[in-house]
Amino acid sequence: MPHSNALNRLNRLPVARFHKFTLVAVSFAYFFEFADINSFATTAPRLVKLWGVTVDQVAYVTSLSFVGMFIGSVVAGWLADRWGRKRTLTMTTVWFCTFSFVSAFAWDIVSLGVFRVLTSAGLSAMTVVAVIYISELFPAAVRGKYQAYAIVIGICGTPVTNLIASFVVPINDWSWRLVYLWGAFGIVFILFARRMKESPRWYESKGEYAKADAVLKEIEAEVAAEKGPLPEPAVPVESAPAPKTSLRFL
Template structure:
């Protein structure tokens, strides 16, 4: 049993009801994580009014989530590479759900800060694990498509949460608390997660060969029971490879990928959360009522699941790095137009375009990131790059507050557009090509003494 044999057996499986079931199961924690991520943006205007807190305190509380997300992504990634994908995912969903419930009960700003740190930890650890889990379980030819469908369901959480907030937040001084209860409903996920198999790729790297064989045999049996005929996998004679050390992501082979993805996630987080987390509050400070700002925000975010849906068709038909760069440029353009618009129709129209395309971008990046690292450090490296963006947004919350205070509403969106432009540039210049390629082809085992030249041509592979 080795990595290439596992890959051959996973990749030969036809798309089936089994994959569809897994996709729905992965969408559940993603859905409720997105519910919670978007709750504070909707609750913030009510806190400003009823708790009489300043916009800098909103920035402080917003930064709390990103502090938690940084530690969740980096430490959670390490934990998942040690415990396995399945057990760690159930643990992280439980942490985020309990954190969201705690947020609903807090009496003051310090407790609110602490609750958001805990929730952020569970959310980002869970999201990173799902990204890796999907990359390892689904066939190479369709993993981008399945990730996109999971994100379609996930992103339905954004307009649904905005709608729930629109109903509950204006309903008295404690209405905002019930929005966080809504975000905690994912606490039931561990009860149904037993239907997911452990990643056989992880099991092999952990030395659990019998568990990997059992999982693969069950997958093949179920696929054949659905009427599929399986081709014989190519048997590759090679000794099992040891788990890569954590430092692998910084060796000469992977260093460029790690640094490029850290920069992409950092800039994407500035662009995405700069928009999502601040639009309701900035609209209120711009003279629009809380109820109307939440109405605009709800209409803007109706496009979120459509954005993921846009990624379904091209995800495995065109090179992902090119799609990511193109979408980032479109977001920059529409974001600038949004910042220069002051009539309801234009605010909603350009905001809708930004909200939709940011989710197209996120869906593609969720597939693109874990593809670039070997199994032994895949979750750790994905977590590190994802976490880099989250910790950057701790400072970003204060930067946006300062830009708004000193330079005005439109300048905030110029700053956000600049982040998206740099994202596109870095992706085109430094990103490898990944679409349709086996994870083991993209990331051959690299031992401690491996030669960096073994992977040098990867970025130059012709697209299938």
């Protein structure tokens, strides 16, 4: 098989249940990404009273969390290219959920700071891979719209978490930990991941055209069963591979 023509075969598909399920799955991960990103901010005032945390310490943990996000966003693209979009999306979601869960058992501001840095790395990495995943699976005509849908749904996680925190944090001296357990609930994403497809375009980028074609046939069969016969895809235009851009140029 010289080429599986993934881009054109995906672009000619009408939006179907396959796309809507993918949107729900990615939005679920986004929701808990946004739910978890401000967890420390909602619990810090309580920790000031319980642990005697200073404003400087709050600032350090917050700043280091952004360092974790920077590292996660840099590494995420490399991981997605090496291990695949679906696998990396699942791994990064499990990563940030795991360390959000561990944050609930922090014993001082230093341990909590370390756990938040690790959590933030996973949060940022998940965001990067989710954008790649949607861009490669959705038709070009609606790609931007569905990326926006995923983020709009996901960003609702921030006010929902703030509302939950306003109720649970004041209950007693340990209830602030429930905010981090709530952020860890995103681990349920692995149930969605079982039905998600790997990106055929990623398979193509690795030269695995047979695997790309197999996934495309599954997607096409699912969409055709719902929407009827599919139009023929455009014929790919052969072009020279784009040269790699240097870091200095960027």
